[in-house]
Amino acid sequence: MKKLFSATLLLLASTSLASAEGTLQLFNWGNYTSPELLAKFEAETGIKVTVTDYDSNDAALAKVEAGGSGFDLVVPSANYVPIWAEKGLIVPLDDSKLKNKGNIAPEWMDVAWDKGRVYTVPWQWGSTGMAVNTKVYGGDINTSDVFLNVPPELVGKINVVPEMNDIVNLAIMWAGGQPCTEDTEVLKKARDALIAAKPNWISMDYGATEKLSNNDWAASVNWNGSTMRARLANPDVKYGYPKEGYVLWMDSIGVLKDAQNVEEAYKFIDFIMIPENAAMISGFARYANGIAGSDAFMPEDMKTAPEVVIPEEFKAAGRFLPTCSAKAQEYMTAIWTELQK
Template sequence: MKILNCGIVALATLLATTSLASAEGELNIYNWGNYTSPDMIKKFEDKYKVKVTITDYDSNDTALAKVRQGGSGFDMAVPSQNYLPIWIQEGLLLETDPGKMENFKNVAKEWADPEFDPGRKYSVPWAMGIVGTVVNTDVYKGDINTWGIIFNPPDELKGKVNVVPEMIDVMDAAILYNGGKKCTGDLTILKKVRDTLLAAKPNWIAMEYGTIQKMGSGDFAASSDWNGSAFRQRLANPKIHFGYPKEGFVNWSDNLVVLKDAKNVENAKLFQDFMMDPENAGMNSGFHRYANGIAGSEKYMPADMKDAPEIKVPDEFKSVGVPSQTCPPDVQALYTKIWTELQK
């Protein structure tokens, strides 16, 4: 009997030190708000008997700051590709090797070995999109394919423009509008950017993330925004349209990662593999209305996504899209300085 008791104690001790023991039944995901399909989560919960809790954040900076503090209690997060190298360099992520998971075969070739996560050692695709403009064409009937909507609004839109306050997105847009290149440290360009932003701000009604609701309700008539958000707005109001700024726009992706201090590692790995299944990725895209990097997921998406103007970039604008990238720290510091002044 003593031998049996010792064995039980030893086994309990062993289990307590493994991720399997701590992972059983739970998964805590830290993600952008309104960005996760409830039906897809229920499917995962039912399949693996895991209770999923999702906590929202509203920006890359918010998420990074929270995770940097440590002890967040989250297992997973969904940083954008221009922030992901920072998470990796700062040792915030667990190397889960998604490239060796069963469903990695479904990752589209162009997303299998991205510059921001070579070999997919840490991340799997979640969604991808574009930063552009969104306009209620009942209010303004002119050209919406320009950052002038935001930085030099026509009279019809003055006092009715929102700016989604994702710092890098806004800085990129202002740089492209002023003829610069993404991640530029050119002080001449950045002075123009600063002046453009400060001059434009009095014409804005707000700097908020909640565009799906407020564009639909008419509180905003125009905004900088992401294409999936614009898609959902148009479904509610067909007069709302997405613009592809001719000065240039940024193509981005968000990616699912596991935190270094995750308590539920095995369940997190299961979820990464689960999200590389075409049916599950398609279900998620059907909710948030963005494309994803999983080949074959299209057939599981709503039919209206196939040729949606927010998803299918018009031929005349394909050449002006630029990929999102991580700017050098000294350039980031310059952007932050301008951004801080804009917030005053």
């Protein structure tokens, strides 16, 4: 999903985007696209990629659904891919134009959210957990109590990223439920915990990489790659996997139905499935990808990083979010709306 949102666009994007030979419009999560990758793609193909940022799945969906976005490619999270497909906003891929599709690792090929990879190919995947400055707090970081029962050392020093699906489902799992539950007792427990905890948070904001790095925040619910980037700048930052259950996600790239630069879009998708290029994406944002053979080109510090390589003892607690039912989505939205007040 994720993310590392930056209000500044990676590359300047025009508000009125139009088709032009040798150009491509990518709509992606902020601070998530490797500039080195874009420079290499342009050098090899002559195609200039303009990246426009978004900060949530819902924001991206609403923007494109409104029509006239001018974008060619989008990168939704796993639980949103079926929504994009059902709404007809992304189109089935023409595999004849994707000679590198066979590079998708087998475990990421026949995924629940896109069987046989009809609509999308992998971008990056990771988890949502707890980033904590262990110099400030020395207790257990592998629990959602870090943000739902805030330890005294972290009161007024912990941020919560404003990503509804991640935060509400973390609370649901903490309350003993499964993601996208319709169990009202579990939902009430999760809702009450979130509302009670909020006064102890410093903010609900993006930018955790920078603010954990420079000690503006002592902790944050955060994504693993962002946390690794923070740790490289501030060795006191550690990443925790909530034992009650934590979110796993994969963001995948697809072609929009109204794409104007279709051939360029296919060239880009094929390009990112070359192992060396997939490793560039990962090396920048610090998340794993779904391309076989890319490990050989990954930065050495990612090959054993605890934020990237999930420790065996925490693997079973990870959950990929399903696409929620309309009722479950309604409940979550109600909780989230109340939390924003």
